[in-house]
Amino acid sequence: MKKFVNDPGNVLAEALRGIEAAHPELRVDAENRVISRAEPTRAGKVALVSGGGSGHEPLHGGFVGRGMLDAAAAGEVFTSPTPDQVLAATQAVDSGAGVLHIVKNYTGDVLNFEMAAELAAAEGVQVESVVVADDVAVTDSTWTAGRRGTGTTVVLEKIVGALAEEGADLAAVAELARRVSAAGRSMGVALTSCTVPAAGRPTFELPDDEMEVGVGIHGEPGRSRVKLASAHEIAKLMVDPVVHDFGEPVGPAIVLLSGLGGTPLIEQYLLYGEIAPLLAEAGVEVKRVLVGDYITSLDMAGASLTVVRADDEMLRLWDAPVVTPGLRWGA
Amino acid sequence: MKKFVNDPGNVLAEALRGIEAAHPELRVDAENRVISRAEPTRAGKVALVSGGGSGHEPLHGGFVGRGMLDAAAAGEVFTSPTPDQVLAATQAVDSGAGVLHIVKNYTGDVLNFEMAAELAAAEGVQVESVVVADDVAVTDSTWTAGRRGTGTTVVLEKIVGALAEEGADLAAVAELARRVSAAGRSMGVALTSCTVPAAGRPTFELPDDEMEVGVGIHGEPGRSRVKLASAHEIAKLMVDPVVHDFGEPVGPAIVLLSGLGGTPLIEQYLLYGEIAPLLAEAGVEVKRVLVGDYITSLDMAGASLTVVRADDEMLRLWDAPVVTPGLRWGA
Amino acid sequence: MSAAVSTDDLVAWVRAFRDTVQQHKDELTRLDSEIGDADHGSNMARGLDAVVAKLGETPASAAELFKTVGMTLVSSVGGASGPLYGTLFLRMGPALSSDEVDAASLGAALRAGVDGVVARGKAELGDKTMIDALSPAVDAWDAAAGDGATPAEAARAAAEAAARGRDATEPLVARKGRASYLGERSAGHLDPGATSATLLLEALRDTLAGAA
Amino acid sequence: MSAAVSTDDLVAWVRAFRDTVQQHKDELTRLDSEIGDADHGSNMARGLDAVVAKLGETPASAAELFKTVGMTLVSSVGGASGPLYGTLFLRMGPALSSDEVDAASLGAALRAGVDGVVARGKAELGDKTMIDALSPAVDAWDAAAGDGATPAEAARAAAEAAARGRDATEPLVARKGRASYLGERSAGHLDPGATSATLLLEALRDTLAGAA
Numbered sequence A, B: 001m002k003k004f005v006n007d008p009g010n011v012l013a014e015a016l017r018g019i020e021a022a023h024p025e026l027r028v029d030a031e032n033r034v035i036s037r038a039e040p041t042r043a044g045k046v047a048l049v050s051g052g053g054s055g056h057e058p059l060h061g062g063f064v065g066r067g068m069l070d071a072a073a074a075g076e077v078f079t080s081p082t083p084d085q086v087l088a089a090t091q092a093v094d095s096g097a098g099v100l101h102i103v104k105n106y107t108g109d110v111l112n113f114e115m116a117a118e119l120a121a122a123e124g125v126q127v128e129s130v131v132v133a134d135d136v137a138v139t140d141s142t143w144t145a146g147r148r149g150t151g152t153t154v155v156l157e158k159i160v161g162a163l164a165e166e167g168a169d170l171a172a173v174a175e176l177a178r179r180v181s182a183a184g185r186s187m188g189v190a191l192t193s194c195t196v197p198a199a200g201r202p203t204f205e206l207p208d209d210e211m212e213v214g215v216g217i218h219g220e221p222g223r224s225r226v227k228l229a230s231a232h233e234i235a236k237l238m239v240d241p242v243v244h245d246f247g248e249p250v251g252p253a254i255v256l257l258s259g260l261g262g263t264p265l266i267e268q269y270l271l272y273g274e275i276a277p278l279l280a281e282a283g284v285e286v287k288r289v290l291v292g293d294y295i296t297s298l299d300m301a302g303a304s305l306t307v308v309r310a311d312d313e314m315l316r317l318w319d320a321p322v323v324t325p326g327l328r329w330g331a
Numbered sequence C, D: 001m002s003a004a005v006s007t008d009d010l011v012a013w014v015r016a017f018r019d020t021v022q023q024h025k026d027e028l029t030r031l032d033s034e035i036g037d038a039d040h041g042s043n044m045a046r047g048l049d050a051v052v053a054k055l056g057e058t059p060a061s062a063a064e065l066f067k068t069v070g071m072t073l074v075s076s077v078g079g080a081s082g083p084l085y086g087t088l089f090l091r092m093g094p095a096l097s098s099d100e101v102d103a104a105s106l107g108a109a110l111r112a113g114v115d116g117v118v119a120r121g122k123a124e125l126g127d128k129t130m131i132d133a134l135s136p137a138v139d140a141w142d143a144a145a146g147d148g149a150t151p152a153e154a155a156r157a158a159a160e161a162a163a164r165g166r167d168a169t170e171p172l173v174a175r176k177g178r179a180s181y182l183g184e185r186s187a188g189h190l191d192p193g194a195t196s197a198t199l200l201l202e203a204l205r206d207t208l209a210g211a212a
């Protein structure tokens, strides 16, 4: 394992030290592993709290800041945070106007946030929750854990964060969050596995001529393994299921192509060069697009495509100022 | 080789297509492989042109935009652009107020930019050049090619771009560029090699328990190969030579910790967590800091540290608005 | 063998669970890397280390012990297994009506715990989760206890049933938890949570056998 | 063997250089990956393909040919080798005073070209660059031509000297170009540019030998 680490079991705590040193505009609660804005929540502003396993940086801590999240609870690598952590994040940023929990649909995240919401409610904090489940690689059914939450989370945190910044109340914030969540679809492809530091070796073995299609951000293997293909073919493997899953013409959309951590930007752009015409062909009007590492899987080589169907309000909120380590514009 | 590519010999042209699709605010001249701002240079504004081999993204194309570069010439992967390309970039953005060439000190870059400057002068364009040579891993002497140019380039492009945006003339812009260049020192460490697509296999082989110290951004092997060490030890291997090379107390500084392309952000932050206290101990007052992928070596796992001693003017210009794909704030 | 289980015995059980999870940590992570995200071993080990660190003096009662264990697991494990194992222990305490712990009451406590896990996680038998080990284990316990078995005997039956349930997860296609994302590809692997749950019951078996 | 070299011969030389570089492309890149950045083979191949694509009809003169080759290399290779090989050819043309190309005048042109490379790149003999092959080659050419050798004979002597110069780069510590960053570690490897320069002179040798 070739990584910048000291003790593979202590990666998160040490990375938090670096985040704290690099970002004076953030507050790092080392004990609870919570990253929040250094400035307290403005009275009357609904607070947004997210969190999840670590190893997906900049998600979530890198999206804390004006116009986006108020706090993020950082679990161990690939492990959802505990209810205590989420409760600490929630209490740290509640101004009295209530807190929205943004949860990615993994059993662990859902259960831990659920417990945290119960505890917070018992402490008198109003909590609403939205669960993002946008990964079309996963067959959904009432009998399963359902789809994973991936890239739509980033888009949701940005758009809903802007609404909260405008002073909307908890009900309105939660309602928009559910609309954005429902409007997003994602699909990921991995060319390599990733290595969880504490495990010390790649989570799965991928022969040199194969790739995982429909991989999740926890480094879990994908739904199918196929021969390594050209960027053009891979673009199709990503665009087709996403577009198809909408079931109707997509129209205006916000698109995110995220590297998974081990794929350099030049390859991401090359892949986007193949994706863009396919989206256009399929009737997706790309109104805004981000290409880069936004939601990653440690050092995995690969990429995930997210398409969020966007109405004018979503686009307006997308364009609103945001000041976070991972996403910044307008201020 | 596991990469998002179609034809390994055509990576640059295809990546440019993706950049064009993702960034309507940029103009991509596919024939000359030049990325420039979509808006023509304001009359009277000095233009900044840089460029170099590709594979270092976001450098340089990702730093084109308001407050930073006017154009970048993109060479083939790890190959400096040709004089024609640099000339095309120069002519595309000259408003009559002259052009600053920002050149990283590699024989190829220096020779090609030199020829381009001669050609541009012959066409009546005023050109000044600044050569960045900040890599302390390389022993400097009048008998050698001298130090490589690395991370200081990013800081220089930002600071000097802000001055040009304010309307300073070519002499003042070039003078500041030389000051920033002289104020920067860098040092890189690689945990793995990188793979040039056209070569199809890693440039060098690194055993599982070794790392390259003093590696350059062209994926060339470093100056020494040592046993893989802890993040803490690596931080020392980066900080000590940089600080030592200044030869006197550094004081206020802008610091850049850049991943080399294959190292995820969580590791970069962990490493910065080790670097920050060492810098403080050594008397470096970190006034501004960036952690992330800013100057990369394709898919190499590793990081480079850059320290630029900064006076108040440099800090003021650093904080000025910048709107590029790779660096954005204040607007 | 004694019919009564002391709080000391239960503390020893929890410690034994920690020890066996530490011994099997890499195996649990390896199983989780095959159909999950390679953290089950470190998750459980971290949580149980935290639990053992909390166990200073012997707690006043079994109920108090289970509450401490459950709360510590919830607050230190994370992931899916944290809330689920946490709930298991949190529900066991209140189910122990008196301080007299015998085969019947410990069986009732275990059933309450497993019911809690089902309520939280919504998994059914055959979904390829820890329930596939836990649920047959409590059934076997109750059957043994109904036949007049001592706690040690009931624990032996429960551990055997858990192991059989764990082994039965191998061919299954997961319907809950992270392994469910793999669809058909989840077949052919043991479930990591069913494996750690079997360690839990084997630790109980070994502790009670030793505490004759 | 003839004492005169036709423009067709020189075109054939350039084509032969392209062919041999294509054949040795992977080797050049491998050498460059040992002490550089793994692009010398693709750089040279790309440039020479562009050159050959430009060579439609036979150019009017050797001077015109070399100008086209030089400009095309400059504008299509990039890196260190682009301006250097480009300069080599760009300087050769004007050095050919008349259209009569013989051993002496081709030698003078080669020397002008190599002087141009030195002027651009500031490398000296022993710096572990293409100069280590080029410089002995022109010396050998001149010596042979001074002794009345035909162009084919002079080219043979030059190619041999280039190869010896290339081989002599192996133990050297690089002082110019990318390999210089490696310091002592650059010793023990052939210089890629000296290797491609040797191919250039071997292509000339083979072309002139064939064009008896």
Ligand SMILES: Nc1ncnc2c1ncn2[C@@H]1O[C@H](COP(=O)(O)OP(=O)(O)O)[C@@H](O)[C@H]1O
Pocket: A078, A079, A080, A107, A108, A109, C032, C036, C037, C039, C040, C043, C044, C078, C079, C080, C081, C082, C084, C117, C120, C121, C122, C123, C128, C129, C130, C131, C176, C177, C178, C191, C192, C193, C194
């Ligand atoms: N809904 C559920 N009900 C019961 N057990 C579950 C459920 N989801 C997951 N599990 C158990 O949790 C185990 C995985 O735990 P762990 O790896 O620690 O958490 P995560 O899946 O969040 O990484 C699975 O092997 C499975 O036995």
Ligand SMILES: Nc1ncnc2c1ncn2[C@@H]1O[C@H](COP(=O)(O)OP(=O)(O)O)[C@@H](O)[C@H]1O
Pocket: B078, B079, B080, B107, B108, B109, D032, D036, D037, D039, D040, D043, D044, D078, D079, D080, D081, D082, D084, D117, D120, D121, D122, D123, D128, D129, D130, D131, D176, D177, D178, D191, D192, D193, D194
């Ligand atoms: N200053 C110089 N003078 C002469 N030749 C040089 C000089 N610098 C580099 N070279 C030659 O260029 C070769 C490398 O060319 P290439 O790999 O194409 O370019 P780059 O080094 O820019 O990647 C070296 O092997 C060396 O022979």
Ligand SMILES: [Mg+2]
Pocket: A053, A078, A079, A080, A108, A218, C037, C039, C079, C080
């Ligand atoms: Mg997990």
Ligand SMILES: [Mg+2]
Pocket: B053, B078, B079, B080, B108, B218, D037, D039, D079, D080
């Ligand atoms: Mg090169």
Ligand SMILES: [Mg+2]
Pocket: C032, C036, C037, C038, C039, C040, C079, C178
């Ligand atoms: Mg797991």
Ligand SMILES: [Mg+2]
Pocket: D032, D036, D037, D038, D039, D040, D079, D178
């Ligand atoms: Mg090279």
